[in-house]
Amino acid sequence: MGTSHILTLEPQYLKIVLSTGFEHYEKGEVFRDVFRSLFGTGVFNSDGEMWKFHRSITRPFFTRDRISDFEIFDRHADLVIFKLKERFSQGFAVNVQDLLSRYTMDTATEFLFGQDVKSLSGELPYPSTYKGCTPPHVHPSDKFTSAFNRAQEYSYPHGFFAKAWRLVEFWEDKVAIQREITNEFIDPLIHTALRKKRDAKEVYEVDKDDGTLLDHLVQQTDDFDVIRDEALNILLAGRDTTAALTTFVVTMLAEHPDFLARLRKDVLDTLGPNGKVNPENLREMKYLRAVLNETLRLYPSVPWNVRCSKNSVVWPALDGGKQIYIPGRTQIHYLPWLMHRRKDLWGPDAEEFDPDRFLDERVKKYLVPNPFIFLPFNAGPRICLGQQFAYNEMSTIIARLVQAFKEISLDMNSNPEAKPPAAWALGPGRRAVEKVWVKSDITAYANGGVWVKMQEADME
Template structure:
């Protein structure tokens, strides 16, 4: 492994900025010297100083004017118009940043953006501190970005810069040839359903369910979000690397109000340290992307991800080195498979080391897929359990399907999973209302146009390098796409006439796994893992409920939410998002064991 960069990421950013910003000042200084040399006339110090000081704002003002002029001309040239703009009240529209951050920290998910859609339409410009961003929830625009004009829209340099210290050059963070290379390496592994995956899901599910039962028997609540994140972490590390981090081996946490909790001061073990560090690194990069280029100033002295990433790498590096050693040894013995397809029971790492022994490529690839697979799947299962607690009828109906198709104790098979229509409907409905990746961004690599959300309007111009934030979360709740009951949790919409009326007629209104060439590689794996776990859970428990008293005090929805329309008014927890969706403060539940049914 190459050592991680020691220079804080704010330093090169500032150095680049200073070089650009100081050019006019340097020109003024050199010009004043030349003036003196050629014409023997010394410009007054006050004049030169004023010129130097004013050069930076003048340069910026000129740059902005020139940019606006270019944008108007280029838009006219392409026969397009500019989108409506959300105008702020302060210099640089700084108040809009405050508004967005205030909602991000204290409001309901997506409100900061959604607020303005009624007034400005489903694609608008929010320029903050002279940096232009577009935001959209329009299915046609999202389809254009992700699929129709895929080659023109990238993750972009700004995203890569903010994510780089964690994601490196992995598949999530790459564009162009680098992305194609990663995708080409990884895709064959995901082609097939593997029996070995079901075996490992079963082992980890059994352990988790036993731990949950122990807690419920003692009358304690369980934070299902924490518990399921351990299940997905253990499953992912085992199927990816062949070595499980064993986070389920350590104790589950107790609720703040549990009599046991105050007496419990434990040192976190390796698995917990890994899981925490892994989450912390993701929180940091998520905050960077919220702050735009501003984040560099917060990291002038230190890279905030360095410490957590050290913990993550302590786990990952020996596993990678061991895999490379194993592969080399088997090559020497002439045993290595040079077949590019993945073998039935090999891990993703086994598959990748046959294609490259570059430890940095392997490191980034494994870490990216670990991030891609763990939190997304855990989030979806967390919200599925949350919704089943809110809607006991859905729980009952799903449990009846489980008992009818699989039975009370049998291990589910691929055929079981495929045949369970209501289970698929519950998962899809969860992904619709609570998509694990609720917000995302793409950047055009050249000046281009997008469809106008108003079908009669002209196309909308987008300057090169303008980040286009799109919200799947908000799009999945639009009444014009899903009908008047769009905000209602109703799995039947995937089974009755509404399926054809809405989704089949316009499939891009539902893209929890993204779409187009960059569609999620692990979609089938995720459906298998989530289905398997839910079947096991419902075989073992006959009822589930939220334990709201266990919810930390600051993690309860503010009382004023109760009078809001739609899902916001029904929330018993606070959904939040870093890169992925999560429940703030955890999802505290109690369940009744199936055997204990009266």
């Protein structure tokens, strides 16, 4: 479609693109056009001075004190545990992808906007094979979350058509329609924040512990569209990526009961059966962090990303090869999903799930000398601002789950559509052993969900 593309899985080149040669690369005009309906001019879809502006107004919000407030995570985790026990008591499996997406949606909207959409208050879906239930009651939050999900789903195919995507959606922009629905929730909150600022008749001070993202944004600008775009960008990052990771963590624990037992011991030795996660004890649970990192390695939440060369550049030769000439305005695609599984970068067991690789000698052998082989949060000046926020949120919910439940098992018969194609079992790599059907739009997800049953831990 009139654009040039190159794909690389080489960490040496990604170091140049994302870090040491950062000034020569950007998201680019094609990317910005393709995702404008979804991201607007937010931080994920801007370059140059606009990107610097968005980065500068968002960074102060992610202070150590602010992201270390575990109360929001824990309060919503209480409802997750309640929902699980309630459904298991009825004898049904639970789609943890759906449940954890609700959890991250509620924590993210409360953290960012000061008001959550209360999606956890809605009824969980029953297995598709269960014919004895009435359709679940439509909760008010479903309108927002469904539109939020569809906006991303409709955006992804735009990338295949580049600037010609409008010819495919000539009569209507499907993403823009969904954005109108999500705006119904976000817009009143922005109006309230701006009115609060106007009523103060001056830039009001926001307490770093109590102020929301909106409070911080309106201190920097009165531009309604800029505030809304940035808020939605951060919401997408704060909800979908963490939901994807925690879903795959539960999947891996279900498939590896020995790792689950070890993780439970790590958590119970530190927290006991009822203790809460805080910044101090979180540092002690090294195996929990290793489980999260290993899941991020095999199942990075953003499997694919792209940059664009601003001008012609030459990449250095590698391993006796030749230099590579990259013309200006070339789309540079990179796939952490594939790079994280390269055996020459991670060792002969690269396709196996083994959290110990982040604890034993393999760290010094592979990761320490070449940190760009691990890019779950990107790298360089555009590294994810919410990285520690994500670790805190994910650690809280996973710790709470293993405190409450001692066994996890997959029950993929609850939804036959969730099973991978039979041909996968005959293929190479991890496809041959996958129990869930992994797909991706902007973020990774399990087609049809991940259905599990859990056995409650003994009261201690």
